[in-house]
Amino acid sequence: MEGRRPLAERLRPRCLEDFVGQAHLVGEGRPLRRMLEEGTLSSMVLFGPPGTGKTTLAHLLAQGAGLPLFRLSAVEAGVAEVRKAVEKARETGQAVLLLDEVHRFSKAQQDALLPHLESGLLVLIGATTENPSFALGPALRSRLRFFPLYPLSAEEVYTLLRRGVNLLGLEEDEAALRLLAEAAQGDARRALNALELARSLSPRLGVEVVRSALGATLSGMDRWGDGFYDLVSALHKSIRGSHVDATLYYLARLVKGGADPLYLARRLIRIAAEDVGLADPQALRLAVAAKEAYEALGSPEGELALVEAAVYLALAPKSNSLYRAWQKAEEAALAHPEAPVPLHLKNAPTALMKAMGHGQGYAYYHEDKEGSFRQPYLPEGLQGLRLFEATGEGWEERVRARLEALWARFGPQEG
Structure with a gap:
């Protein structure tokens, strides 16, 4: 039965000392470690990319506080499920409620939690890959602390993979594990799942086996999530800052990650008007022409037109005089x-x-x-x-x- 459980689940740490990553939260003197040491567990939201340890931290916090943990998914749970969790908590005196995808809770569902957080009956640990500030109401936010989790480094993923190799009884192949650690893009679960798949493909771990297990490398970008908008923001700011290489890098990340090229074309038009403006009136014409060229050619041929526009905009002199003047005009x-x-x-x-x-x-x-x-x-x-x-x-x-x-x-x- 143990062998049927996913490798990531079997490797889940049993104590904080075995936890890998997020040193800003669990290192010496850091907030989550201090909570455990001082016995002052409070309601919180852990938010960050997949496979960074949100669920594991929730289990360790509940375990360290000596409290039972009830887990719900905001995708499936409603007010009725919250009430059931409250009843179970009353039986034990206090409990931790781990709520996955907490950003999906409606206002009514959020309000159902408030009195039980206020009384201390429930300690809420919300977990989400989204920025919770956009979805949670002020009343619930005021009762929570927010802790961001970040993608693991390749070295941290490598440490977890070595544990997985030992558990699976495989012969360690450093080159294969390094490749897998880099390809995981900070997602421990993705790395361990790929390792488990690699073992099913061949009893001997190697670079080619790992490549087969990885398949088509997935981009670390949610097409319409925070990761997407972070990349768009980085592209815009790189062009504004006249950094051509960063411009090309972020544009490639977006295109290869599945962003709509026409959305990117419209963004370039906006940059031409907002950040280049009258410093180079030709920039707007070129940006519009790039959009029309992409519409005529499609991918991949039309992508080069976007590249031309992006590089031109990055190299162009910059002025936001039109943007500022329009803001003043609107105010007037x-x-x-x-x-x-x-x-x-x-x-x-x-x-x-x-x-x-x-x-x-x-x-x-x-x-x-x-x-x-x-x-x-x-x-x-x-x-x-x-x-x-x-x-x-x-x-x-x-x-x-x-x-x-x-x-x-x-x-x-x-x-």
Whole structure:
């Protein structure tokens, strides 16, 4: 029966000293170790990628506190299951409730936990691969502590694999284990499952057997989870920071991880407008063209168009003057939503409108440039409002020079 249990389950540590990884939580003087040493176990959420030890830590914490542990999955459990766990906890006086995928609990389900957390009857340990701050309500968040878990290092995964080799009675092959440790991408469960599969393929562990067990290497990216948005954020910031190599790396991670290339193309268009702007107006044209090229070619041929746009954007001079000016304009529009348009700027398609003064005194730019610039354009009370400030980056230096020349020639507008 023992042999039928997954290897990861059979290797689950029985004490904190055997736990591998997450030294920031379980090392000397760190919060989870101190909880156990001081007997002050409190409700918490452990969040991080799969295979990093969330469930194992929950078991060790409950065991160390001498409390029974009840496990529920938020995917399947509802308020009724929570009530059953509460009844069992009352029988023992206090219990730990391990709630997998805690971010999936609805507000009603979260509220059902609150009085029992408040009374201390339940100690909740939530486990999730998602960022809990987006899903948990304020009332529940205020009763929890949040601890992030990180992917294991290749060396830490290697340590676990050596334990697995010993348990399975295999002859150790360092090259094969190193390959497996790297390919696991910080996921201990993935590594141990692959090791177990490798043993079923051949009684002798080796690099080729491990490669067969691994199959197609999976990307460490949830297509629409935190990992996806972290990579998109890294791509955006690398382009903004003009780091070409990081730009290429994160773009490749996203493409090979299964991100929608058209989503990435739209993101590049946004970067061209937000971070390059008027410093290089050609950037926006190229980004739009890259999207159209991908739509015409598809993968993999069209991916090179995205690469061209990404590299161009990374190398282009940067200016967010348009982005900042638009933010200021939105704020001004919200602060003065009813400010009347000056009469001379209003259209006058009818005799009545002309009689009301619409368009009267308007200076037509091509006939009266000086008068055109001196006439007020903003509503009364907003004259002198400055929203756009050109930088000295790239083409925008010419824009700044033109603005300065206009102001020097005509002076500030009069109301």
